[in-house]
Structures are given as structure tokens and as C-alpha cells.
Amino acid sequence: xQSAESNTMLNRDCLVLALRRxxxxxxxxEQTVLLPSLLRDVESDSDSDSDxxxxxxxxxxxxxxxxxxxxxxxxxxxxxxxxxxxxxLDDRKAKNQTSLAQNKTLEPMLEADPxxxxxxxxxGLFSVMGNLTKKSQGVTTKYMDIIRIMN
Amino acid sequence: xQSAESNTMLNRDCLVLALRRxxxxxxxxEQTVLLPSLLRDVESDSDSDSDxxxxxxxxxxxxxxxxxxxxxxxxxxxxxxxxxxxxxLDDRKAKNQTSLAQNKTLEPMLEADPxxxxxxxxxGLFSVMGNLTKKSQGVTTKYMDIIRIMN
Numbered sequence: 001x002q003s004a005e006s007n008t009m010l011n012r013d014c015l016v017l018a019l020r021r022x023x024x025x026x027x028x029x030e031q032t033v034l035l036p037s038l039l040r041d042v043e044s045d046s047d048s049d050s051d052x053x054x055x056x057x058x059x060x061x062x063x064x065x066x067x068x069x070x071x072x073x074x075x076x077x078x079x080x081x082x083x084x085x086x087x088x089l090d091d092r093k094a095k096n097q098t099s100l101a102q103n104k105t106l107e108p109m110l111e112a113d114p115x116x117x118x119x120x121x122x123x124g125l126f127s128v129m130g131n132l133t134k135k136s137q138g139v140t141t142k143y144m145d146i147i148r149i150m151n
Numbered sequence: 152x153q154s155a156e157s158n159t160m161l162n163r164d165c166l167v168l169a170l171r172r173x174x175x176x177x178x179x180x181e182q183t184v185l186l187p188s189l190l191r192d193v194e195s196d197s198d199s200d201s202d203x204x205x206x207x208x209x210x211x212x213x214x215x216x217x218x219x220x221x222x223x224x225x226x227x228x229x230x231x232x233x234x235x236x237x238x239x240l241d242d243r244k245a246k247n248q249t250s251l252a253q254n255k256t257l258e259p260m261l262e263a264d265p266x267x268x269x270x271x272x273x274x275g276l277f278s279v280m281g282n283l284t285k286k287s288q289g290v291t292t293k294y295m296d297i298i299r300i301m302n
Contacts, residue, residue, distance in 0.1 A: 122276060132265055
């Protein structure tokens, strides 16, 4: 028998719930951001943890995230993949180069301990979904700030 | 509009289906292996791709998989995690040491390109589920071979 607190903790860690939470957050972002083009050339400030990450992204050379509009598009693209539940072969090819180094690091682990690799990817997916959910909330908040200033 | 062949390809790549397929395969293994203790001290032969992996596992020093009985228990444990959909905090602590090196490798990627990291873990989870499904089928086949020899 688990306590209510323990159950809450476990529920927070459920991957399926994390995926649903992410989709709901992106939906809220979409419904709030009626003029996505207002996010162009907007850098986020560092008043929250998620915004710190935005700044890191902007300062990185050659990063795929250049402004909040890019984030907005990326967050929607990830949501589409989550909702379809699909990893297409084309997608695999496109991303192969990015993860080549990581795959080489993990190959010995796959041979020696597939259970550890399973937990690694499950935790990793859970973690990155939490991170992207924060980013989506950050975009929504920033858009509302922009609208407030304009009015 | 997608062709039937294309749809089949996409369906094979659906993570949720891969998880369901894995659970069904482990259930079949459980229903077949009525005397799991017969798997003790049994090494697998190399008559299939999945069996090659078993042999790699056995030859590895300090590996957590020692015989097919260990595999049997591991595959059931992973299935329980898949079915509950939970990653408990205790589990995280236990596995932290294993994935520490991998996490350090991935940290810069999380900052620079969270979308790539999302795809990396999604593909990784999909791949490891396929691998474990093969292992489960391998245990079932080997058990049936043992029973045949005994009779």
C-alpha cells in the first residue's frame, strides 16, 4: 500500500503523463500566441530556469534555436511527433549524424546491459519532455509580456 | 495520402506499438517457460542474431547477465516498468551511476539542441525495445529446445 504522497510522486514520473502534459502545454502556447511572428528576433530574458536555457541557446554558436519564433516552431514539431507516436525512417536518417557520437558511446552498454540502456532512454525521454514543457511555458509567458508592452 | 507499404513501415516505428509488442512477447515467454529454473546455467548458442547478443553478454566481464535465467528475470522486470509506465525516484538513484558517463556526454546537446535530444531518446527507446523483444523470443525458443531434449 502506497501513501498518497508516494503515489503523487510516482504519477509525476509517468512517461505517458509527461507526454500528455507537454502536448497540453504546447496547445496552450498555440492558443495564446495568436501572432507568432511577434516572437521573431526576440531573445528571452533570464528571469526563470527555463529562460536561462533560452539564453544558453542563443549564445551557442551554430545553434538551431535563434529566437523565440524558432522555439515556437520546434516545440510544435516535437508535439506533432509525440502525438503521432511515430519515428519515421526519414527522420532517423536526418538525425543520424547528430547522434552518431552518442550512439558510439552507448554501443558497449547495449551489449553489456540492455536493461540499463532501457532505463537510460526512458529517464532521458522523461527529462527532455520536462525541459521542453518548461520551454513552451516560457514562450507563452514571453509572448504575453510582449502583448502587454504593445498595449 | 500514404501507400499501404509506407503505412506499415510507419506503424512498425510507433513507440507505443513497440512497447505493446514487447509486453506481448514477454507474456508469451512467461506462458511458455513453466519451469524457469531450467534456464539456470544455460548459455545461449549463436544460431540467431539475438543469440549473438547473448553470447556477447556472457563473455563480458562483470556483466549483469550470466545465464538465461538472469535474462528471464531481467526481461520480466523491464516489462513491469513498461506496463506501469513509471520511473521511480529510487530507480533513478540506482541507475545514476550507470548512466553518469552518458549523461555528461549529452549535457552539451541538451543545452544546444533539445529537439535532437528528444529524437535521440525516442529512437533509443524504440531501438532497445526491439532488442529486448528479440531477447525474449530467444529465451522462449531456447526453453522449448531444452524441453524437447529432455523429452
